[in-house]
Amino acid sequence: MRITLAPDWGPSGAKNPLHELKMADWWNQNKMGGTFSDYELVQMVTSNPADAIKWNNYVGRIQNGLEADFLVVDNIAEDPYRTMIEAIDPDIRLVTVGGLAVFGDVDMMQAINGEDHELVNGDGFQKAVDITYDSMEDGAQSFSSLEETLTKAMRYDRQEMFDEWGKNTRTWExxxxxxxxxxxxxxxxxxxxxxxYGDDRYFDVLNRSSPFNSKGTIDLYTRYYDVDFDANGNRSETFTPPDTDPVIPDPPDDGNGGEVVVAQCNEGDTKLTDEGCNTCVCVEEEWVCTEMACVQDDTGFTDPESDLFSSLLDPTSPVYWIMMFVALTVILGSAASLWMLVRKP
Structure with missing residues (x-):
């Protein structure tokens, strides 16, 4: 099963994937006994979503040939995956999308974009953002202009709304x-x-939310955000992993000093490969897959019609045997009908 995480869902209402990752980490630690490793949690906001929507040829990993989407974070913990889970807004050094620097520390953004950026102030820290891209429609819009538009819309000022668009179709009355x-x-x-970080109202709403705390008191602020930073945006104290952090167990031992090999599958199970155009069968607790070439369109996605045609010719495919059964049924039925007609006086 592939699990993915994304913000903007109830009850946590996270503003970004890093905060949603903390919600998952808290639940994993406190309710699931550390079932998932830090690496698996980070996969849920990186490679897993890309694989799920078949964008793995474009994003989701740091890999040659993929889009240069990077997140650079201050070194918080010894383990890089724990660092990503623990990282909060001031810890983000740089974000690039398609190789373009769009957000980060002021010094990093200046080094890459010069003065082509805007300053955004947080609670005791400052970041730089550059979302303009002249090659796209409306790409000249700045962050401040978008923020101003949203603020104006949510102000719900009747006179402003009337002057902006209401007067085109109605009188004031x-x-x-x-x-x-x-x-x-x-x-x-x-x-x-x-x-x-620094949004006290957000955490106050969460802490007072009955649905959010229906399975027990969840205090994300104390666990992840109660951190002090110096004037340069660095954590003033060295990060200490919490006692609830899971310890990755050693692999099981077979009794003779060797590692127990865990079965990949159950005998006779079948599945499609990730690209969707080859079939795998479980043989002796391991997957054995066909290796037919995948037909892809210009976007890199597999053509389902080609997959179906290939399956019809592949004896390891369930589709092959279904079609064989249908064909035999039709042939035998036709033969029986012909025999009845011949014998009819």
């Missing part, structure tokens, strides 16, 4: 009557800060 009838419960909502 008609516009207010329409809002009173259709959206009477709406009111001004403040725009959340983009950073999780």
């Amino acid at each position: 008609e516009f207010n009557a329409w809002l009173d009838q259709s959206y009477s419960t709406l009111g001004e909502i403040p725009l959340d800060p983009i950073f999780t």
Whole structure:
């Protein structure tokens, strides 16, 4: 089973994948006994999503030929995967998308983009962002302009809305009557800060949420965000892994000093390979797969019609035997009908 994580779901309402990763880590540590390793948790926000939507030829890994999507984080823990789980907003040194630096520490962004960036202030720290890309439609929009637009929209100021678009179809009286009838419960909502660190209101809402704490008190702030930083954005204290961090067990021993080989599958099981155009059968607890060439379109995805045709010619494919059964049924049925006609007086 492939598990993926993403933000913006209930009840945690995470602002970014790193915070969602902390929610999964907390649950893994406190409710699942450390079932998943740090490496497996990080896979849930990197390679697993790419594999799940078949974008593995483009993103999801640091690999030659893939898009240069990088996340650079301060060294927090000895293990790099634990570092990624523990990292919070001030710890992020650099983010690149397709090789373009879009977010990070001011010195890093200046070294790459010069003065082509905007400054974004957090609670006691500052970052630089550059989301402009002139080659795309609306690519000249700055972060500050987008933030201003969202703030204005959520302000729900009737005069602003009327001047912006309401007056095109209604009078002032008609516009207010329409809002009173259709959206009477709406009111001004403040725009959340983009950073999780320092957003006291966010953690207050979480801590008071009954659905969020329905399985026990969850205090993500104390566990991950109660950290002090110096003037340069560095953690003022050396990170100490919590006592609940799982210890990766040694592989099982066969009693003779050798490692026990864990079965990959059960005898007779079948599955498709990741690219979807070859079939695997479990033989002696190991997968044995066909190695037919995959037909791909211009996007790199396998053509399902070609897969089906290949399966019809592959004796190891379940489709092959289903079609053989159907064909034999038709042939035998036709023969029986012909025999009955011949014998009919």
